[in-house]
Amino acid sequence: MLDIVGKRGWYFLFSALIIVPGLVSMIMSPGWITLDSGLKAGIDFSSGSVMNVSFRQPVEEDHIRERMDELGHSEALIQRIGGTNFFIRTGVLEEAIGDGLSEREVIERDLEKFLGMERDRVEFDTVSPIVAQETVKTAFYALAAASVFILFFVWYAFRSVPKAHRYGVSALLALAHDLLIILGIFSILGRAINLEVNSMFIVGLLIVAGYSVNDTIVVFDRIRENVSRHPDRDLAGMVNLSIMESMGRSLNTSITTLVVLLAMLFIGGTSIRELLLVLAIGAVAGTYSSIFIASQYLVMWDRGEIGRFFRRGPATAASSLLHLIGR
């Protein structure tokens, strides 16, 4: 049988290889996790207007930029989202005053006239700063509240095994791991390809929270069963056995979930691509963390490795990580 538990240092290292660059990307100037630094905040979090438009003929980004400059929107961010579809983001577009045209109307008419934009295929969003701040705050509270409830539920559900609270904490640590991976990847994608996060991104994080814990509990259930059956055996061995036994199920479930998500991502509309991307990353990260992260926390906790890891200070912590990898 494969010794998965023994190599746990490697898995943490692998996760760190994704999470650390992501964190660095998020923390890097201009600010700390303010959403307008690392993560490219869409209008949902920073206010502004967004238009998704398409053209009858092939158009280059530069053509649109030229028109937008002409109209006094040099702040516009223009991105191709495939074919003749473009994403145009501007500051908050002003409403019409009296009989005049709204700024949006002016832009639409101009792009229609000069570049052949299809005016009946426009998606338009505008958000003011008030709404932007609230969304992030509420999502954070919701996630925190959900975490507390999940902790207590897992604690209760695993009461038949010793130290049940550890299962709850480990499930939450795995959840944090998954969310950090998503945040990190989006932060890097934000720098690389200007991918913005919007309220769909938040929705995605919340769904992943549900999925991640769900997946972890399935693996934990196996551990619960094996530990109850052989209470005298070493936890590490039981965890390893449980992981191997539930491996087939874990892989198959994430394959079927991914298949559906990818079908949506490639065939479905562009409107929820951020959501689908978050869910796809979340499905992979969730499966990975329930096998390689959550259960390993249990073992490390059982052996007192976590306490040692932190008590020794950074230098020895690094060497203890190396030690973990070494075996």
Next chain:
Amino acid sequence: MRSRSIRLSITILLILGIAIAALGFKDIDIDVPGFPRIERDGTGPFGLKLGLDLRGGGHLVYQADTGTRFDVTFADDVTINDLVTTLQGLRFGDDDSEFEGLQVVPLALNRYQIRTDILEDDDPRGTGLNDALAEAHGDITLFQTSVIPEPTLDQMQGVLENITGRVNRFGTEEPIIQIFGDDRIIVQLPGASGSVTNIGLAEPDPEAPAPEVPVDIFTDLPRVLAEAGYEEFNIEFNDAMNFTVRSNTVNIETQGRAITEIVTQIGQLNRFEVTSGIDDAKALIGQTARLEFKERTCENESCTTFTDADLGLTGDDLSRAEAATNHLGVWVVNVQFNSRGSDIFSDLTRRISTTEAQATKRIAILMDDRVLIAPTSLAWIRDGRTQISGNFNRDRARELAIQIEAGSLDVPLRLIQESDVDALLGSESLKNSLIAGLVGLGLVFVFMIIYYRMAGVVAAFALVFYAIIVLAIFKMIPITLELAHIGGFILSIGMAVDANILIFERMKEEVRIGRTLASSMEVGFSRAWPAIRDSNISTMITCVVLLWFGDRLGGGLVTGVAISLFIGVAVSMFTAVVVSRNLLQLTAWIGLGGRIELFTPESLNRTSREAIQTPAPRGGR
């Protein structure tokens, strides 16, 4: 055992039948006395209710625009840019505080309204502003401060009623208007983007000679509309005589041509109405629309300086307002005062219509502090009828008439969020998501059947069952489906498969250690159950917490996802544990039970050959 299973099968079939009936009949109208009436007639496939991003429309969020207002009139010329620069540079008090939520609105030449967040009476930003502005821009002829406090619930109710009145008069189909939080109003206007043309044909005159070429409405109407200049439209044939055409924005000329062409080529019209897009709706809905009549005294000949005296005459004193063209063909709003208004107006016009008064006196008609028109009164108007003009086009006149009739808002509103999706784009999204969902489902079937053989076929049936029940529940609650729900629903398909996979994997293990198929099924189910139960409960807990917070987050977006995921998870537990299990048992009984290799191909090349040699269990005995 067996009879219990048969009873269960019948129950399952019954549920399936009800679900299929709920989806199969597009329009449902059940009215059993003593129960609330059930009516479901959504516009989507199976009569599902579609949200704005799938059918097109506008979603607007308004917030009560509270704060402190300073109305300032300068003696000298001051541009808005100068004023904004000055205001941004000002610092007050010991802690150098600035204005928050600063906004400057031009009202007239050298007259501005400065808006900020609510300031306390003794706030140095309020008390020191007059002097600071005078220092920067010279004499100030008028300086007025007003505070718009947080609205009360009653006020918001009043605003809601007014807006509902406006939207209904505007004529969009199925609008949703609701109060959200303490100080917000959400307005959803389906199909409000682009144009909607409602066409009704009159019954043909039986006496009239039959046309030489018989009219085929299905080919002729699209052709005629295209000839008239309609672009990229789709037609809903409501019945033989009534049609709804959704298109991009159509201008007045196109509408005129369409009417002529229809009348000459198809038949007499009963109805031809065009409701227009979101921009018109927006201009209409959010305006405070406080109409005021004031007595203006000019101080020079061209009346560039003047004083306005309050008469206590406002839009509330009007009983009717109507857009019309006057004898010059100019769009105006005809208004009718109520008896109180008529008295005041009569008194006013009597006083200022005299020859000497005409030189200096005007009637200033203001809408939200902006002058619409300030005419000289030429006659004593006693019946309370008058006309408001002001260089309006047709839409503006109609909009004003609606606002005046529905009344002004007690609380000024500010548009804080807007999202519009064109109808055409919406229907494309729906189509794409449906195709994507079917493709995804198909791929999952293929995977499951290759991997789990006969059990995979059972899972596929269970999944179809699952999809039908979930859609039926969506329809009957009813849930207004948006793209995010479809995303949640499709993800829940993945999770629904999970329960099946858990059971099959356990079953396989049991077969491997040598159990018969029937007992493997039983043990597999009971071993998989705690994992299915606990993992799904945790997801449901997350959903419930999201629901709690949801209505404060993203305007219902989160609520929708949470509900669809919750329903998805709950139904998936039911289908896996009840439907899959029963189907598996049935397959075992119809004689496939002996052929274990159909269920778990792995058992052949791994461990227990004896499992295959075990005689076929006749289940239940």
